[in-house]
Amino acid sequence: MLVDTDGAAVLAGGQTLINVLKLNLAAPTALVDIHRLPELRIIKPAEDGALVIGAAATYAQVAADPIVSSAQPSVAAMAAGLVDRQVRNRGTIGGNCCLNDPTNNFPPLLAALDARFRIAGPAGERVLDAADFFTGTMSTALTPDEILIAIEIPPLPGNARIAHRHLQIGADSWAVARAAVRLDIDAGIVTSARLVAGAVQNSPVRLHDIETTLTGRTADASLPLAALEAFDDTRIVTVDDVHCSAAYRKQMCKIQVRRALEEILAQGSRS
Amino acid sequence: MTSDPNPITVIVDGREERGVVSARKLLVHWLRDTLDERGPKIGCDTGNCGACTVRCDGHLVKSCMVLAVQADSTEVETAAGLAAEDGTLNHLQSCFKRYHALQCGYCTSGMLMTATDFLESGEEVTDQSTRRALKGNICRCTGYENIVRAVRAAAGQDVPLPHGAVPTREGDDL
Numbered sequence: 227m228l229v230d231t232d233g234a235a236v237l238a239g240g241q242t243l244i245n246v247l248k249l250n251l252a253a254p255t256a257l258v259d260i261h262r263l264p265e266l267r268i269i270k271p272a273e274d275g276a277l278v279i280g281a282a283a284t285y286a287q288v289a290a291d292p293i294v295s296s297a298q299p300s301v302a303a304m305a306a307g308l309v310d311r312q313v314r315n316r317g318t319i320g321g322n323c324c325l326n327d328p329t330n331n332f333p334p335l336l337a338a339l340d341a342r343f344r345i346a347g348p349a350g351e352r353v354l355d356a357a358d359f360f361t362g363t364m365s366t367a368l369t370p371d372e373i374l375i376a377i378e379i380p381p382l383p384g385n386a387r388i389a390h391r392h393l394q395i396g397a398d399s400w401a402v403a404r405a406a407v408r409l410d411i412d413a414g415i416v417t418s419a420r421l422v423a424g425a426v427q428n429s430p431v432r433l434h435d436i437e438t439t440l441t442g443r444t445a446d447a448s449l450p451l452a453a454l455e456a457f458d459d460t461r462i463v464t465v466d467d468v469h470c471s472a473a474y475r476k477q478m479c480k481i482q483v484r485r486a487l488e489e490i491l492a493q494g495s496r497s
Numbered sequence: 498m499t500s501d502p503n504p505i506t507v508i509v510d511g512r513e514e515r516g517v518v519s520a521r522k523l524l525v526h527w528l529r530d531t532l533d534e535r536g537p538k539i540g541c542d543t544g545n546c547g548a549c550t551v552r553c554d555g556h557l558v559k560s561c562m563v564l565a566v567q568a569d570s571t572e573v574e575t576a577a578g579l580a581a582e583d584g585t586l587n588h589l590q591s592c593f594k595r596y597h598a599l600q601c602g603y604c605t606s607g608m609l610m611t612a613t614d615f616l617e618s619g620e621e622v623t624d625q626s627t628r629r630a631l632k633g634n635i636c637r638c639t640g641y642e643n644i645v646r647a648v649r650a651a652a653g654q655d656v657p658l659p660h661g662a663v664p665t666r667e668g669d670d671l
Binding site: 241245259261309313 | 520521523542543544547550556557558559562563564566567611614615629630632633
C-alpha cells in the first residue's frame with residue numbers, strides 16, 4: 227500500500243504524526259498503520275549477539291524488556307525516562323529515530339552504540355549505520371516507499387562504558403543539549419571513543435576530533451579537560467530557539483560532554 | 498486511495514460498541530461525541546495535558562493521540578467505568594474526594610485513570626514515584642499536592658488530610 231499509494235505515510239505510535247496531521251503540517255493521502263504488527267515489535271538477540279529491537283516496539287516495551295536491560299541497560303534506562311507514562315505506551319523507538327527531531331533522545335545514544343538500522347522496501351532489505359541513516363534535521367535516508375523495521379545494536383565489549391547526559395527544559399521533557407558517550411577502556415587507557423552530540427543542528431553529530439583526542443589517553447581526570455579543549459576547536463552548528471540562544475546551547479552541549487565523561491570515569495568497568 | 502468509512506468494534510467500559518468512523522476521527526472524539534462517553538475530556542488536544550487519558554487493551558494512552566480506527570477490536574476503559582453502576586465511588590475516587598484532590602474537576606478523570614494504572618502496576622508508591630507517574634496529567638488548580646496525597650492514601654498509606662478538609666468516611670456523600 228505504501229508503494230502503490232502516492233503520498234501515503236506510515237503511522238506507528240502516532241505521538242508525533244497525529245499532532246502533525248492536526249496542524250495540517252502534512253496531508254498524507256493514506257495512513258498505513260503498522261503499530262500492531264507483531265514482527266515489528268519483536269525484541270530478541272540476533273545470531274551475532276546483537277540486540278534486535280523491532281521499530282514499532284514502544285518505549286514502555288523497551289524499558290520493561292529483560293533482554294534490553296541486560297544487553298543494553300542505557301537503552302532501557304532511556305526508554306523508561308521518556309516523556310510520560312501515556313506516551314511511553316504508544317511512542318516507538320523506530321518513530322523516535324525516523325522523525326529524527328534534533329532534540330530526540332534515541333538518535334545520539336544509538337549512534338554512540340554503533341546501532342544499525344534495518345530498512346525494508348520494494349527492492350528488499352538494506353542496513354545502514356547511524357552516520358548514513360540520520361541525514362539531517364528531521365530527515366533520514368528512508369525513501370517514501372521504505373519502512374524502518376528494526377534497530378540492531380551490536381553487543382558491548384566488557385570494557386565498554388556508556389554515559390548519556392542532557393539538559394532538559396523540565397523533567398523528561400525537551401532537551402536543550404545532549405551528549406552520548408561510549409569509551410572502551412583497557413588497563414586504564416582509552417582504546418576507542420565515541421562522542422555524539424544531540425539537540426544541535428543535523429544531530430546526531432559524531433564529534434570525531436574529540437574522539438581522536440581522547441583515544442590512547444589515560445582514563446583519568448585529565449580526560450574531560452582534554453575533551454573540553456578539543457570541543458572549543460570543534461565546529462558545531464546550533465540554532466537560536468524559544469528556549470535559548472545558539473551560543474548557550476553550544477556551551478550546554480560542551481558541559482554535557484564533560485559530565486558524561488565524568489560519569490564514565492566514576493563508573494567501574496562493566497563486569 | 499481512501500478507505501472511509503471504517504467499521505470499528507470496541508469494548509467500552511465493558512459494553513460492545515460498534516461504529517463507522519472516518520480515518521481521521523480521534524478516539525476521544527468518537528468516545529465523547531458519538532458514544533456520549535464523557536469520562537475523557539478534551540483539554541489541550543496536543544497530547545500534553547492528559548485530560549483525555551483512557552486505557553486501551555490495558556495500556557494507558559491519551560485518547561486525543563489515538564485514531565478511533567486504531568482502537569478497533571480493543572477494550573477501552575474510561576473513568577466513567579470506575580464507579581459502581583449505582584454511582585458509588587470506588588476506593589480511589591473516594592480518596593480523591595476525601596483528600597480534596599480536585600477543584601474544577603476537568604483533569605480528574607484523566608488523573609483517576611493514570612492513578613488507577615499506576616496503582617495496579619505494582620510499582621512502589623512514594624511521593625516521588627507518584628509525581629512521576631502523574632507527569633502526563635496536568636492540573637491547573639490543585640497544585641497537585643492533594644492529588645498525590647489521594648493516590649498515596651488509595652495505596653493504603655497513612656497520609657494526613659489537607660488543612661481544612663472535613664473528615665469523611667469512605668463512601669460518604671458530602
